[in-house]
Amino acid sequence: xxxxxxxxxxxxxxxxxxxxxxxxxxxxxxxxxNDHSVWALQARYFAHHGNNALAVDLPAHGRSGGDARPSxxxxxxxxxxxxxALGVDRxxxxxxxxxxxAALDMTARYPARVRAVALLGPAAPMSVSDVLLDAARAGExxxxxxxxxxxxxxxSHLGGNRQPGFWMTTNALRLxxxxxxxxxxxxxxxxxRYAGGLTAxxxxxxxxxxxxxxxxxxxxxxxxxxxLDTLPNKRVVTIPECGHSMMAEAPDAVLDALREFTGSLP
Amino acid sequence: MRYHTSAPVLRxxxxxxxxxxxxFDTLSLHAGARPDPATGARxxxxxxxxxxxxxDTDHAASLFNMERAGYVYSRIANPTCxxxxxxxxxxxxxxxxxxxxxxxxxxxxxxxxxxGAGSHIVAxxxxxxxxxxxxxxxxxxxxxxxxxxxxxxxxxxxxxxRPETRLVFGETLGNPGLDVLDVPQVAALAHDxxxxxxxxxxxxxxxxxRPFEHGADLIYHSATKFLSGHGVVIGGxxxxxxQFDWGGTGASAGKFPTxxxxxxxxxxxxxxxxxxxAAFLLRARREGIRDFGACMAPMTAFQILQGIETLPLRxxxxxxxxxxxxxxxxxxxxxxxxxxPELPGHPDxxxxxxxxxxxxxxxFSFAIRGTREQGRKFIESLRLFSHxxxxxxxxxxxxxxxxxxxxxxxxxxxxxxxxxxxTIRLSVGLEHPDxxxxxxxxxxxxxxxx
Numbered sequence: 001x002x003x004x005x006x007x008x009x010x011x012x013x014x015x016x017x018x019x020x021x022x023x024x025x026x027x028x029x030x031x032x033x034n035d036h037s038v039w040a041l042q043a044r045y046f047a048h049h050g051n052n053a054l055a056v057d058l059p060a061h062g063r064s065g066g067d068a069r070p071s072x073x074x075x076x077x078x079x080x081x082x083x084x085a086l087g088v089d090r091x092x093x094x095x096x097x098x099x100x101x102a103a104l105d106m107t108a109r110y111p112a113r114v115r116a117v118a119l120l121g122p123a124a125p126m127s128v129s130d131v132l133l134d135a136a137r138a139g140e141x142x143x144x145x146x147x148x149x150x151x152x153x154x155x156s157h158l159g160g161n162r163q164p165g166f167w168m169t170t171n172a173l174r175l176x177x178x179x180x181x182x183x184x185x186x187x188x189x190x191x192x193r194y195a196g197g198l199t200a201x202x203x204x205x206x207x208x209x210x211x212x213x214x215x216x217x218x219x220x221x222x223x224x225x226x227x228l229d230t231l232p233n234k235r236v237v238t239i240p241e242c243g244h245s246m247m248a249e250a251p252d253a254v255l256d257a258l259r260e261f262t263g264s265l266p
Numbered sequence: 267m268r269y270h271t272s273a274p275v276l277r278x279x280x281x282x283x284x285x286x287x288x289x290f291d292t293l294s295l296h297a298g299a300r301p302d303p304a305t306g307a308r309x310x311x312x313x314x315x316x317x318x319x320x321x322d323t324d325h326a327a328s329l330f331n332m333e334r335a336g337y338v339y340s341r342i343a344n345p346t347c348x349x350x351x352x353x354x355x356x357x358x359x360x361x362x363x364x365x366x367x368x369x370x371x372x373x374x375x376x377x378x379x380x381x382g383a384g385s386h387i388v389a390x391x392x393x394x395x396x397x398x399x400x401x402x403x404x405x406x407x408x409x410x411x412x413x414x415x416x417x418x419x420x421x422x423x424x425x426x427x428r429p430e431t432r433l434v435f436g437e438t439l440g441n442p443g444l445d446v447l448d449v450p451q452v453a454a455l456a457h458d459x460x461x462x463x464x465x466x467x468x469x470x471x472x473x474x475x476r477p478f479e480h481g482a483d484l485i486y487h488s489a490t491k492f493l494s495g496h497g498v499v500i501g502g503x504x505x506x507x508x509q510f511d512w513g514g515t516g517a518s519a520g521k522f523p524t525x526x527x528x529x530x531x532x533x534x535x536x537x538x539x540x541x542x543x544a545a546f547l548l549r550a551r552r553e554g555i556r557d558f559g560a561c562m563a564p565m566t567a568f569q570i571l572q573g574i575e576t577l578p579l580r581x582x583x584x585x586x587x588x589x590x591x592x593x594x595x596x597x598x599x600x601x602x603x604x605x606x607p608e609l610p611g612h613p614d615x616x617x618x619x620x621x622x623x624x625x626x627x628x629x630f631s632f633a634i635r636g637t638r639e640q641g642r643k644f645i646e647s648l649r650l651f652s653h654x655x656x657x658x659x660x661x662x663x664x665x666x667x668x669x670x671x672x673x674x675x676x677x678x679x680x681x682x683x684x685x686x687x688x689t690i691r692l693s694v695g696l697e698h699p700d701x702x703x704x705x706x707x708x709x710x711x712x713x714x715x716x
Contacts, residue, residue: 014359016540033547037542045333045547062542063514131283142280149285158289159352162335165341165353165551166544167297172545174361174508252334 005085006078008066011036013055015047025088028055029079031097032187033179035062041251042258056082060183068186076106080113091120092262094118097219097244098191101126108198116265118209119256121216121244123223124197128188136185143184144176153215168248201230208234209261211254213242235261249256290357291578298352312568313345319675331533338677342556346564350571354503357472358485362547364555365501365567369468370396371560376464376484378558379550380432382524385407387433388426388445390417391682392440395671397466416639417445418613423452427459432521438477439469442631442667442691443605443684446621453481460517462510469627475579480621485512491658493575495580499566504550508543524549525693538653580696585625586701588694594703595632600710604632605684629657633688634713641666641688644713650697650705662695662702
């Protein structure tokens with residue numbers, strides 16, 4: 001469905017179930033140069049199990065209009081505005097990578113809006129390598145290639161997809177190739193410059209789930225150490241032999257982690 | 267500042283950065299396969315099971331509703347076939363693939379996923395006879411028309427496109443005259459009109475050409491041929507590049523409602539919203555394979571996987587042998603002509619050098635001087651070359667297209683496809699080239715006797 005947020009059309013995937021304001025809502029937020037489709041399996045599950053599953057295309061991503069937001073805080077502000085536009089008071093917020101930082105920031109600054117938060121592939125700070133930032137800034141295809149190389153575990157580079165017939169790495173590459181000019185750099189730059197992660201973590205009061213890929217090269221789990229030390233009321237799931245693209249590499253493990261987490265909420 | 271690098275320094279640094287990628291030969295052996303988690307088996311197991319047990323009813327419902335990944339029923343998906351699907355997708359540079367019962371089933375699945383009654387196809391007229399049958403004789407009964415064009419005439423391609431055209435189709439190497447499809451040019455034309463280019467890449471395999479890198483959108487193979495490589499199975503593979511915009515914006519908007527509008531046959535799913543990159547494959551599997559049912563058997567997938575493991579080695583040997591035989595025939599006094607794009611006289615010589623630097627495959631045709639009777643005598647005098655209707659076997663093959671694979675075509679259509687009464691098609695195998703040349707030499711000698 002489409003909704004207007006801050007004057008721009010925004011696409012929200014709802015798992016082929018109509019949005020109903022009375023249902024509990026789970027907001028799924030994708031990472032850099034991705035779109036709603038990375039959540040297709042998990043969002044469909046929750047949509048067909050009593051929830052509004054809202055897998056959004058962030059501004060300038062996928063089918064949404066507008067400009068890429070320049071900072072994690074502005075993405076978080078936009079997410080709150082999205083809930084306003086839909087008339088949703090509170091939601092469980094699930095974010096991946098850049099989306100995880102935005103979810104964390106939103107949780108800290110809009111505590112009344114977030115019932116619980118799930119951070120997939122997070123770190124704070126989330127520094128991005130110079131060469132990737134440079135390639136993205138220059139608009140080089142190399143940036144997508146580096147992202148593809150680093151976002152999957154070594155074993156996933158040889159396939160073995162749980163979804164029959166799909167070749168994960170090229171899928172990820174093709175999705176990023178559809179990015180509008182400048183969007184990847186804007187996303188990576190927002191992640192790289194986000195300095196408020198640990199402050200935000202200290203302010204989080206709701207239940208938190210952290211999901212890591214054991215073999216994540218893009219955002220190594222060890223980089224989340226300070227975040228883990230700071231966040232209260234958390235549960236942690238580490239998916240074995242999985243990289244950063246965990247929704248593709250281990251879709252059922254991600255779903256089960258989210259199911260158990262949301263099922264445990266008061 | 268971390269990345270305020272000067273332009274020359276930045277260019278040098280980026281030029282030196284090479285993300286690790288897995289080579290073609292390695293993907294031929296490993297893509298899609300992992301040691302079997304249940305047994306540790308290194309070879310891909312043959313999952314010869316029609317169905318797969320559900321842990322519980324919720325899990326079952328989730329699988330049916332595409333909420334979880336996994337297997338339900340082998341007509342829709344099978345773990346052995348899935349390894350093959352990933353492997354060909356990896357080798358072609360696609361986002362995924364579907365394994366089907368034959369190359370013909372792959373062509374049919376591509377068409378019925380995108381087109382319905384009232385739609386139109388523009389196709390090269392240099393096609394395998396079976397493809398020509400489907401397009402020219404069978405599909406019109408279902409309301410799908412085709413205009414055939416000279417593959418070398420880009421103006422003819424352009425002129426044939428109508429408002430109701432939904433697909434542009436050709437063979438990377440036309441059968442049997444080896445017309446080289448100018449994939450970049452035809453793809454650009456198709457894209458200008460919001461249309462996808464489907465190519466039959468059977469003769470080239472991804473070892474010789476990766477059509478997605480030249481702009482094609484969909485590829486299919488008769489895996490019966492070089493991919494399996496040993497003439498023991500019938501199978502087809504349909505691969506999606508993931509690059510075509512099925513209708514969000516631009517020239518393709520509104521042309522592909524099977525992908526952009528709710529499908530009542532699957533929970534009103536809009537496939538282009540479900541997957542940004544692989545909407546075509548979702549529809550093809552959730553409707554085409556489900557309803558038309560032309561699935562691949564797991565044993566077949568296993569045998570094709572065995573073939574693909576040695577594809578790079580075999581294709582190079584096929585091409586090496588072919589070059590020697592082409593040179594021999596081209597110099598033989600009883601041979602009137604040889605149609606092989608590596609020969610300077612072939613009309614697509616320059617294009618082949620650009621698109622097919624590794625070689626132009628191992629199937630080609632030549633014409634004998636003399637009567638039809640001499641052609642018959644030549645074929646019947648061969649000992650190593652087997653006279654049969656197939657190509658891409660490890661063993662060398664021969665056939666007379668005018669009386670076999672293309673016999674339904676009218677004389678004018680035959681001529682347009684580059685086939686004469688004297689045309690003989692060879693599929694060069696992996697035997698020692700000296701033995702093959704000796705066989706051809708002896709048969710030509712027999713044919714030349716009064």
